[in-house]
Amino acid sequence: DGGITQSPKYLFRKEGQNVTLSCEQNLNHDAMYWYRQDPGQGLRLIYYSQIVNDFQKGDIAEGYSVSREKKESFPLTVTSAQKNPTAFYLCASRQGEDSGNTIYFGEGSWLTVV
Amino acid sequence: AQSVTQLDSQVPVFEEAPVELRCNYSSSVSVYLFWYVQYPNQGLQLLLKYLSGSTLVKGINGFEAEFNKSQTSFHLRKPSVHISDTAEYFCAVISYSSASKIIFGSGTRLSIRP
Numbered sequence: 590d591g592g593i594t595q596s597p598k599y600l601f602r603k604e605g606q607n608v609t610l611s612c613e614q615n616l617n618h619d620a621m622y623w624y625r626q627d628p629g630q631g632l633r634l635i636y637y638s639q640i641v642n643d644f645q646k647g648d649i650a651e652g653y654s655v656s657r658e659k660k661e662s663f664p665l666t667v668t669s670a671q672k673n674p675t676a677f678y679l680c681a682s683r684q685g686e687d688s689g690n691t692i693y694f695g696e697g698s699w700l701t702v703v
Numbered sequence: 704a705q706s707v708t709q710l711d712s713q714v715p716v717f718e719e720a721p722v723e724l725r726c727n728y729s730s731s732v733s734v735y736l737f738w739y740v741q742y743p744n745q746g747l748q749l750l751l752k753y754l755s756g757s758t759l760v761k762g763i764n765g766f767e768a769e770f771n772k773s774q775t776s777f778h779l780r781k782p783s784v785h786i787s788d789t790a791e792y793f794c795a796v797i798s799y800s801s802a803s804k805i806i807f808g809s810g811t812r813l814s815i816r817p
Contacts, residue, residue: 593746620803631793631809639803679746683805689754690735690797692805694746 591616595680595695601703602667602674610665610698612680620683621663622692625649625676632679638663667700675702705730707796709808716784717816724779724811726794736777737795738768741810747793753777764788789815 593614602608614621620639624632634647638657652671657663667674680695710725728734735754739747751762758770768779777794794808 595746622805629812632807634805637803677744681747689752691737691749691752692747692795693749694739696746697744699744 593680593682593693593695595678595698597698598696599699599701601701603703605669607666607668608700610667610678610680610700612663612665612695613661614663614680614682614693615661616682616684616693617660618682618684618693619660621657622681622683623647623653623655623663623665624679624681626679626697627676635665635678674700676700705734705796705798705804705806707794707806707808709792709794709811711811712809713812713814715814715816718786719783721782722780722784722788722813724792724794724813726777726779726808728775728777728794728796728806730775730796730798733799735797735799736768736770737797738762738766738777738779739793739795740764741791741793743790750779750792784813784815786815786817788813 596611622637623635633649635653636655638644644657654666678698681692684691706729708727716722737752738750740750741747750766751760753760753770761767766781791810793810796806
């Protein structure tokens with residue numbers, strides 16, 4: 590089945606640690622996105638990438654970093670500079686314009702600081 | 704600049720009653736419109752989308768939405784809700800001119816009462 594796989598589902602981070610959330614897609618989409626969702630809130634864009642080896646900051650990029658070395662993969666690193674990282678993180682990819690631009694989401698990853 | 708407004712943060716409805724979740728957008732160019740559903744601790748799932756053509760769009764789980772260009776609205780409706788429809792619903796917009804920029808509404812929490 591085609592889709593987006595995020596791992597791990599639950600992750601605990603100690604103060605001062607960097608952690609990396611994995612996002613893999615087999616939909617052959619060029620564009621990929623990372624969103625943060627706090628409880629009871631909407632989605633806020635962290636980073637997005639429209640093509641391999643290129644990415645742009647979203648609205649809340651501070652304290653996060655990404656890479657896009659392969660079309661299928663768009664990992665997100667939450668660095669120690671992110672002061673309040675506890676949240677639900679969602680990865681998404683987007684169809685091309687000729688296919689309707691539909692966005693598909695992974696199942697999300699919960700990050701908790703302990 | 705584009706924006707999406709979901710007019711109701713919470714909508715309580717009795718089971719088997721009809722429901723309408725409202726979404727208005729602002730954009731100076733033509734747009735693609737989407738509705739997504741999010742169940743607790745899960746990613747977002749596409750309910751339906753409007754790309755072009757007929758303004759009445761039918762989606763999964765018995766939902767439908769109508770695109771109204773003059774009122775810049777894309778309201779979601781269901782004639783008879785079920786307990787399993789309890790979830791968060793998000794409206795989203797992508798403009799023809801900038802497909803990389805996806806704008807999400809703040810979400811509407813639909814709670815179904817037995």
